Amino acid sequence: MKQNYNKHIKLLCATCGSGDFFEKNEKTDVITCKKCNRVYHGGYDELVELNQKNINSEVESMKQEVKKDIIKDLNSMFKKTGFKLK
Numbered sequence: 478m479k480q481n482y483n484k485h486i487k488l489l490c491a492t493c494g495s496g497d498f499f500e501k502n503e504k505t506d507v508i509t510c511k512k513c514n515r516v517y518h519g520g521y522d523e524l525v526e527l528n529q530k531n532i533n534s535e536v537e538s539m540k541q542e543v544k545k546d547i548i549k550d551l552n553s554m555f556k557k558t559g560f561k562l563k
C-alpha cells in the first residue's frame with residue numbers, strides 16, 4: 478500500500494509544503510528537501526508519516542470518486558430497468 482502512495486499521492490515537505498525538491502541519498506535513504514534544506518533522516522517512511530493527514534484525505538476523496546463511478550455505472554445499468562440510485 479505504501480508504494481501506491483508514491484504513485485498517486487504527492488508527498489509534501491512538512492516545512493515548506495513543496496513536493497518537487499526532494500533528493501534521496503541512495504546510500505543512507507535520507508531525504509533532503511532542496512528548497513528549504515529540511516532533512517528527513519527517516520527517509521521515505523518519515524515523509525509518509527508526516528503526510529499521513531494528506532494521504533488520509535486523499536484516500537477518502539479517492540474512495541468518494543470510486544463510489545461516484547460505481548453509482549454512475551449502476552445507474553446506467555439500472556436505467557434500462559427504471560431504477561435510480563442516489
Ligand SMILES: [Zn+2]
Nearest residue numbers: 490493510513
Ligand atoms: Zn522543504
